[in-house]
Structure formats: structure tokens, C-alpha cells
Amino acid sequence: MIKFLDLEKVNNRFRREIDERIKGILDKGWYLQGEENDRFAKNFADFCGAKYAVGVANGLDALRLIIKASGFGPGDEIIVPANTYIATILAISDNGCTPVLVEPDIRTYNINPDLIEAAITPKTKAIMLVHLYGQAVQMQKIWDLAKKYNLKVFEDAAQAHGAEYQGQRVGNLGDAAAFSFYPGKNLGCMGDGGAVVTNDEELYNKVKALANYGSDRKYHHIYKGLNSRLDEIQAAVLDVKLPHLQQDNQRRREIAKYYRENIKNPLIVLPQTYDEKAHVWHVFAVRTAERDRFQKYLSDNGVQTIIHYPTPPHKQPAYAEWNHLSFPVTEQIHREIISLPMSPVMTDEEVEQLVEVVNRYK
Numbered sequence: 270m271i272k273f274l275d276l277e278k279v280n281n282r283f284r285r286e287i288d289e290r291i292k293g294i295l296d297k298g299w300y301l302q303g304e305e306n307d308r309f310a311k312n313f314a315d316f317c318g319a320k321y322a323v324g325v326a327n328g329l330d331a332l333r334l335i336i337k338a339s340g341f342g343p344g345d346e347i348i349v350p351a352n353t354y355i356a357t358i359l360a361i362s363d364n365g366c367t368p369v370l371v372e373p374d375i376r377t378y379n380i381n382p383d384l385i386e387a388a389i390t391p392k393t394k395a396i397m398l399v400h401l402y403g404q405a406v407q408m409q410k411i412w413d414l415a416k417k418y419n420l421k422v423f424e425d426a427a428q429a430h431g432a433e434y435q436g437q438r439v440g441n442l443g444d445a446a447a448f449s450f451y452p453g454k455n456l457g458c459m460g461d462g463g464a465v466v467t468n469d470e471e472l473y474n475k476v477k478a479l480a481n482y483g484s485d486r487k488y489h490h491i492y493k494g495l496n497s498r499l500d501e502i503q504a505a506v507l508d509v510k511l512p513h514l515q516q517d518n519q520r521r522r523e524i525a526k527y528y529r530e531n532i533k534n535p536l537i538v539l540p541q542t543y544d545e546k547a548h549v550w551h552v553f554a555v556r557t558a559e560r561d562r563f564q565k566y567l568s569d570n571g572v573q574t575i576i577h578y579p580t581p582p583h584k585q586p587a588y589a590e591w592n593h594l595s596f597p598v599t600e601q602i603h604r605e606i607i608s609l610p611m612s613p614v615m616t617d618e619e620v621e622q623l624v625e626v627v628n629r630y631k
């Protein structure tokens with residue numbers, strides 16, 4: 270069987286080093302807000318080419334904290350792609366802000382920059398971008414709009430660690446970025462984890478305090494904060510894995526290139542990229558009209574797949590107030606999309622076998 274993602278194999282490559290680092294933490298008996306967090310935050314900020322990073326409990330919290338630290342709340346609108354994982358939108362609602370959904374470009378699956386201006390109102394405070402499936406959003410039009418209307422630009426980079434736009438890494442393309450280290454992400458820990466990355470010192474200090482009960486020093490609380498911290502064990506695991514991320518992303522690119530050059534089936538629409546470095550292929554999502562039939566065919570032929578995602582946020586019961594709305598491009602993507610196996614530990618044989626199976630589909 271070709272697994273969608275063999276996480277055990279992904280992490281076993283670093284088993285000895287991870288064991289040692291965890292042993293060090295147990296020996297020391299220091300579990301939160303210690304050296305491991307400081308070291309990883311510095312290394313991850315450097316990796317992104319940004320000044321600051323704060324480890325937090327998960328990707329959703331990273332998003333929530335960025336909005337909270339920016340002081341946005343009820344009455345404020347934030348523009349967000351209709352085609353995203355629901356967490357991006359939940360973070361906006363959770364702060365009492367209004368998510369304003371914008372359709373994606375069917376070629377990139379990312380927000381369609383040409384549709385953003387029409388969604389801007391006097392209440393708009395920010396554009397929340399999502400580098401979906403691992404492909405960096407093409408930023409220039411968005412930067413221009415942000416400047417013209419005085420808007421903040423936030424990145425949901427949960428799927429795109431290491432992706433680049435014109436030589437600049439995600440995490441460094443807006444005012445602040447949220448990362449997730451959920452186990453299956455390109456950089457994943459062994460439980461939940463996330464980070465906020467920014468070049469803004471004030472925002473950095475505020476996120477750091479907000480994530481720690483709103484305190485700037487022990488038992489002194491300047492904000493009504495949360496408890497959202499990355500623990501020392503997860504920080505250590507991430508710090509072991511980070512130096513290998515570029516190589517892992519390179520392997521993903523190699524696999525994606527092979528898929529794109531060798532999958533030749535008129536029933537399958539392959540993903541596109543505007544620049545090899547822009548994409549880190551968190552998922553390799555293809556489209557096909559009869560998606561369920563294709564998924565069953567792959568499963569019958571020993572190939573595991575996942576659908577990212579079967580139901581768009583505006584059709585979810587949690588957003589019943591939007592269920593009547595229509596976003597045809599988003600809905601088409603959710604109807605037709607299916608993700609093929611993609612991970613840095615796939616073998617050449619698996620990759621070749623997968624292409625053969627897909628090409629035989631009729």
C-alpha cells in the first residue's frame with residue numbers, strides 16, 4: 270500500500286537525536302518557557318528571514334493571537350479566502366471580527382487578488398492570506414492594496430513552511446504570520462504546536478504576553494490574555510527537525526515535478542505553480558470531475574488519499590448564517606479536489622507506481 274503520509278517513517282529518521290533532547294529535558298526538569306523555546310524561536314525566525322518568533326500552543330492560536338494583538342474585534346472586517354481550512358476563519362470569528370470571504374483563483378487555489386478590492390469597506394482592517402497547499406500567495410497586488418487602503422496583511426502559513434515569493438520566505442511577507450506544527454505539516458512536532466512570526470517588535474511583545482496570561486513579567490498582567498504556549502519537548506523536537514526542512518521540501522518538489530511531468534490522464538487536472546520555489550507541496554492536490562469514483566479506484570489499487578477539504582467553511586453547520594451564500598469556485602474546488610500521497614519519505618518506487626496507477630484510471 271502507498272500511504273498518504275508515513276509519519277512514523279518521517280520522525281524515525283531523527284529518532285536518536287530526539288530521544289537525546291527529550292532526555293535532556295527530563296534530566297533538567299524544566300518543561301515550559303525555557304531554553305528549548307528560546308533556541309527554537311530564534312532558529313525559526315532566522316529560517317523565515319524574520320526578526321521574531323514566538324512558540325504557541327497550535328496554529329489556530331497563532332492566528333487568534335495575531336488578530337487579538339492587533340487590537341481587532343467586533344465591528345472590524347477581515348478579508349479571507351473562502352477556500353481554506355476552517356481554522357483561518359474561526360480565528361477571525363473568535364475575536365468577534367467579521368470574516369469577509371473572497372473567492373480563490375482556480376489555477377492556484379489561493380485567494381484571487383483581483384477580487385479583493387471589491388470586498389474592501391471602511392470597516393476592513395486586514396487581509397488574512399492563506400498559502401494553501403504549500404504555495405506562497407503572489408503578493409504584489411496585495412501589498413499594493415494594503416498600502417492604498419492602510420490594511421494589515423496577515424499570513425496563514427500553516428501549510429507553507431519554507432515557501433518563497435520572489436526570494437522572500439513566507440512568514441516575512443506581511444505584518445505577521447501564523448504557523449502550525451501539527452504532526453502532518455511540513456515541519457511537524459509530536460503533538461500540537463504553532464508559532465507567530467513577525468518583524469514588528471511591539472506585536473511580538475504583545476503576542477508573547479497574550480499567550481502567557483497577558484503578563485509581561487511574573488504575576489503582573491497587562492492584558493486579558495490566554496494560556497497558549499509551546500512546551501519544551503515540542504520545541505526541542507522542532508529544533509531537531511528544522512535543519513532538515515529545506516531538504517525535505519526539496520524532496521517534495523522532486524516528487525511533485527515527477528508527478529506533474531508523468532501523470533498524463535485527461536480526467537485529472539494537475540496543480541500549477543508560478544515558480545518552483547514558491548511551492549513546498551504540503552499537499553499535492555489534483556482535481557477530477559468524478560472525485561469519489563477516482564478515490565475508490567485509488568483505494569482499490571492500494572493508494573491512500575485525503576480530501577482537503579470535502580466541505581467549504583461557508584457550508585458548515587458552524588456557519589449556518591452563510592449556508593445560503595454561493596461561492597462557485599470554492600464549491601467546485603471542494604467538489605473536485607483530492608490529495609495524492611506526498612511526503613519526503615516516499616520512495617522512487619512508490620512515486621513511479623502511483624503515476625502508473627493514476628495513468629491507468631479511465
Ligand SMILES: *Cc1c(COP(=O)(O)O)cnc(C)c1O
Binds near residue numbers: 328353
Ligand atoms: C493546520 C492548519 C491550521 C491550524 O493549525 P493547528 O495547529 O491544527 O491549530 C490553520 N490553517 C491552515 C491553513 C492549516 O492547514
